[in-house]
Amino acid sequence: MAENSCCDSIYHARPAHFLYTWKVEDFNKIDRTLNGKDLLLPNGENCSFSFDRLVDCLRLSMKSSSCSLACDVTLFTCNGKALFRSKFFKFSEKKEKYVYSIRLELNKEDNKKLHALPKDILFIVCDVCDSEAMQKRLSIRQGASENAYLSYLKNLAEDFKSKPDELFFEKVTLCVGEDTEVVNKVVLCSRSPVFSTMLECNMREKEENCVTIDDIK
Numbered sequence: 001m002a003e004n005s006c007c008d009s010i011y012h013a014r015p016a017h018f019l020y021t022w023k024v025e026d027f028n029k030i031d032r033t034l035n036g037k038d039l040l041l042p043n044g045e046n047c048s049f050s051f052d053r054l055v056d057c058l059r060l061s062m063k064s065s066s067c068s069l070a071c072d073v074t075l076f077t078c079n080g081k082a083l084f085r086s087k088f089f090k091f092s093e094k095k096e097k098y099v100y101s102i103r104l105e106l107n108k109e110d111n112k113k114l115h116a117l118p119k120d121i122l123f124i125v126c127d128v129c130d131s132e133a134m135q136k137r138l139s140i141r142q143g144a145s146e147n148a149y150l151s152y153l154k155n156l157a158e159d160f161k162s163k164p165d166e167l168f169f170e171k172v173t174l175c176v177g178e179d180t181e182v183v184n185k186v187v188l189c190s191r192s193p194v195f196s197t198m199l200e201c202n203m204r205e206k207e208e209n210c211v212t213i214d215d216i217k
Contacts, residue, residue, distance in 0.1 A: 022124040023193055058104040063097045069130045076123040080194050123194050173210040
């Protein structure tokens with residue numbers, strides 16, 4: 001079986017705040033542990049991710065040498081519908097690494113939704129934050145922070161180049177709750193493959209030129 005997954009983007013929202021997007025293809029054919037691309041924090045430390053699909057649950061783990069990370073996790077379909085949301089709630093220390101984990105118990109309705117995934121693709125979006133500890137380390141290791149940020153800008157530029165030319169000149173309305181914002185399509189697509197799929201394929205969001213995020217309050 002072909003490799004099931006890839007890390008599509010890592011978005012540095014603030015010096016201690018990151019959005020990690022993981023695209024899992026052929027979800028219902030997964031028969032082994034999947035390992036995601038490492039997330040490099042500005043202080044030079046790595047976070048590594050792994051994912052398991054079991055009979056009655058989904059298990060996601062994150063390993064890091066940092067003991068004070070927080071992470072919200074949302075699982076999406078490829079058309080942007082949020083299926084599950086949870087937090088890493090437990091950690092243990094193994095060989096100087098802290099293991100954060102989530103175990104999502106699945107009922108019949110959950111399994112039905114997962115078996116019916118459009119294109120059999122699942123997106124895992126991790127919102128990783130280490131505000132207090134990260135800010136202290138950044139004040140000491142500015143070099144690592146700058147290198148990571150420059151690397152992010154370089155990767156973002158490559159993402160821009162890979163998008164169709166027409167996206168550079170088009171706008172789309174982004175709706176979150178009662179708030180709306182008009183944004184450039186290429187910027188939105190470069191941040192997330194979920195948005196990219198919505199706006200580059202013949203989906204409702206492209207036809208209406210509007211992306212609605214209804215799982216954030």
